[in-house]
Amino acid sequence: MQRDTRQRRAIRHVLQHFGRPLTPEEVLDHGQRIVPSLGLATVYRNLKILAREGWLSEVQLPGGGLRYELADRPHHHHFLCRSCDQAFDVHRCPDEIEELAPDGFEVDSHELILFGRCAACA
Amino acid sequence: MQRDTRQRRAIRHVLQHFGRPLTPEEVLDHGQRIVPSLGLATVYRNLKILAREGWLSEVQLPGGGLRYELADRPHHHHFLCRSCDQAFDVHRCPDEIEELAPDGFEVDSHELILFGRCAACA
DNA sequence: ATATGTGCAAACTCTTTGCATGGAG
DNA sequence: CTCCATGCAAAGAGTTTGCACATAT
Numbered sequence: 514m515q516r517d518t519r520q521r522r523a524i525r526h527v528l529q530h531f532g533r534p535l536t537p538e539e540v541l542d543h544g545q546r547i548v549p550s551l552g553l554a555t556v557y558r559n560l561k562i563l564a565r566e567g568w569l570s571e572v573q574l575p576g577g578g579l580r581y582e583l584a585d586r587p588h589h590h591h592f593l594c595r596s597c598d599q600a601f602d603v604h605r606c607p608d609e610i611e612e613l614a615p616d617g618f619e620v621d622s623h624e625l626i627l628f629g630r631c632a633a634c635a
Numbered sequence: 636m637q638r639d640t641r642q643r644r645a646i647r648h649v650l651q652h653f654g655r656p657l658t659p660e661e662v663l664d665h666g667q668r669i670v671p672s673l674g675l676a677t678v679y680r681n682l683k684i685l686a687r688e689g690w691l692s693e694v695q696l697p698g699g700g701l702r703y704e705l706a707d708r709p710h711h712h713h714f715l716c717r718s719c720d721q722a723f724d725v726h727r728c729p730d731e732i733e734e735l736a737p738d739g740f741e742v743d744s745h746e747l748i749l750f751g752r753c754a755a756c757a
Numbered sequence: 758a759t760a761t762g763t764g765c766a767a768a769c770t771c772t773t774t775g776c777a778t779g780g781a782g
Numbered sequence: 783c784t785c786c787a788t789g790c791a792a793a794g795a796g797t798t799t800g801c802a803c804a805t806a807t
Binding site: 553 | 786
């Protein structure tokens, strides 16, 4: 059974507050403003738990580890800023995308990532 | 100045032989069939050098480190098999893709990844 | 002969795990 | 009062670097 701790509340709050995929490091930084003693291992454990429960989804963008975002969002893709390394949502998607695979390949999902400079860095 | 060593020749051979993005580990495994003493650090160093020279390009697929493929290929994307973790080329690309970013975002490139089971694993 | 390349091992970074303590129920 | 959760520190995985020796030119 899931307990409602200050740490877990802070982690959930951070992910709800930012509407974009966050790295564990980002969650830690912002979570520590709410619960200063928050530890990195706790962040990793809770992100995994919340993802397993279906409350978060794992986003695998290039260049390292997983990022996490709220799972209740409609289908979308991501923009990754080369300057600040923040990820943003892109809410449009070309629909014929999964038809592109070679014959004999079964596609079950897809990811589309745009690279460049975000509005703040441009 | 670049020297032509057995190790570097083996690494180049492996990348030319397989027509798909390879992980350093894959390059090591196949390279050791040519030069058994080949070490992992040498593979990493040479992949970086060959990429810096423009002979290879770095492919950042989800789920860990960089993969490498020959740089002289035309624009394409990738299929990542969930079963064997091998990456394959997808030679078609929806063209309006970079128009999808929100206003104020400058897109300089994009990556499109299809996930599923490859022809051999399906 | 000279300087780049190699192989090993140690260092680093990111993530996970073990264990004693803390706190929700 | 019980157990799950936390924080720390140690352990793992993947990648990079320092150094002495090997080797291409």
